[in-house]
Amino acid sequence: MKHKEVVAVALSGGVDSSVAAALLVEQNYSVIGLTMQLWNHPEVAHAPQYAHSNHALTTINDARAVCQQLGIPHYVINIEAVFEEQIIQEFIEEYLAGRTPNPCVRCNYLIKWGALLQRAQQIGATKFATGHYVRCEYNPQRQRYVLLKGLDTQKEQSYVLWRLTQAQLAQTIFPVGHFTKAAVRQKAKALGLKIARKSESQEICFIPDNDYEHFLLAKRPELIEQLQQGEVINEEGRVLGFHRGYPFYTIGQRKGLRVAAGHRIYVNKIDPLTNRIYVGRREKIFSKGLRALNVNWVALDGNFKSMSVTAKIRYKDPGFPAILEPVNTNEILLHFLEPQKSVTPGQSVVFYQGDELVGGGIIENALS
């Protein structure tokens, strides 16, 4: 007896989204499973060594099998062209600009809650769901949809969703946000879902083996020559040696520098115009704050002078106290209470108050 709304679930073929779909079916929604086809690298899709990862065709087949088990329709939505243009090309451009991008954040905002959400609406879905470990609640006083961390502190994934707008959140259900990962796996097992034992995937979905260096060079072969003979410069301005090419390094990097310095050195600046990497002592990679652009406000509307928050500047960041100072609707300054390591332009900074995700932005530069 399906009486509730039609929900489209973004299925990756993994445990979390599969259980999300199962829960919605149990809650009497009319559920439709949608799997995105984002890229097509035949050499990877069929290769046996990648069969365990989410690069293989098995992801689509797994999602299909889950839908068959749940008795719901399943469609594969081909978003390759848009993904190439908006995610992959942007990813490359960011690296070429000497920044370290986070494509998953962008993909959620532009593709999953973009082209895929639109397709969901087109086929009659009035709600959209994913398997993210987050919670979303409507706050009537503030009249805003508030994103909250998932209950499982280890697994919670709010960090990658900071860009979601109020309109996007209004249409979304996050069925597994109230569960722990262990409980989700249990549920998958109880339902007899074939994918219950699937291992976690931590890679960027379009780069096999996380070898983004190889990926960049394959996509832009002209770089191979251009990136030759890039200098590694130390704090005194001396050339210590040469590096592989500036896009392959990130702020705070210690390994793979291939230069001798007598003491531990870390990358503290990347200059794409001169193909130079600047290195120095550990102290040099600490900053007192940061400036971020492309700010998106979630729990609050950013209409305040300053506020104490807990901030994360990386996905796995445990979070640190800071003072948030909006400059305008699109820009913020964040002042750290304690100096923080490796503020990396291109990465996302997300600010919280307790469990509530206040907002986020893209790190433009560190404040020294």
Add this chain to the structure above:
Amino acid sequence: MRKIYFDHSATTPVDDRVLEKMLPFFSTTFGNPSSIHNYGREARMALNAARENLASLIHAAPDELIFTSGGTEADNLAIKGLAFHPNNQRRHIITTSVEHHAVLNVCKYLEQRGFHVTYLPVDQYGMVSPDKLTEHISEDTFLISIMHANNEVGTINPIQEIGAIAREHGICFHSDAVQSFGKIPIDVNALNVDLLSISAHKIYGPKGIGALYVRKGIPLQKLNHGGHHEYERRAGTENVPAIIGFEMAASLCQDNLPAETEQIAHLRNNLQTQILARIPRVHLNGHPAQRLPGHLNLSFEGVEGEALLLSLDLKGIAASSGSACTAGTTENSHVLLAMGIKPFLAQSAIRFTLGRMNSSADIEYTVEVLPEIIERLRKISPF
């Protein structure tokens, strides 16, 4: 939920009578036709009878029919078979830009091996002009391959005229008749064809069986080596049950011509008229008259084809866009683009192909649910 099948061009269900005729050949008359014992002989007799009947339906001799695994293999055998024959010194093929991929991709493959291919343009209805053909014929041309009827829009080509031109120039003429066989009469002599591809699963027969008609005297390089089957032209133990099914399906079509096709055309015309009456900004793709009886290819302005198909599927209505073979890609149909249809319209095209499974109740239900879907999609769509 009501289920409606409007995708007969992709495939068809096996007719009950066909299935019934096939069954004994799985477990009773199961012998290998090449065996000398009684089991083999019985199978051989049935196979021969089927071949003879099927051949006669297209006015061919029994030994002019080669059974294959389907239409795709028949196309491959026709084109590669001619191209690779040791007697063939020539390197030029003429085909059209709207052929099925089973012809186009064979041509692309041959281009990589030193052959030259001319892809004739088509008019806004998808039809080939015999004049354009003549323009491109050269001393080096050894094959002309032009489909009888197009799978996406249903347009029927002037095969007789084209065949006459080929004959005049002494060039071999192949026609992919996978969509037309069983729906419109085919006489290989009247049509002036030398090679013809047909398939069973489009005419309520089983999947996995087709045939290539090869006019006596045409030399074909064998592609499948092994035993001496199919007059030394295509090795492999004959799929007797499927061949029996193929012949039965074809005979049923023949018996029902023209009554069944008229009935299907009537339903199709009804669907077309009602859709065009109730929904604005809809365009017909393909020739309005010279068209297969079940085909209805329509572009709905402002609607994304894929979104429409999924919405129809959720309402129990099965249709397709482009061809089934290319579903799942976001590429525009090469057929529609070749017809000069603008990309935004090509992207909104849906193919309904009616057949034996359909009734007027199907039409009624469809015209009831379609306008609402189109309205919703036009509201949400980006263009």
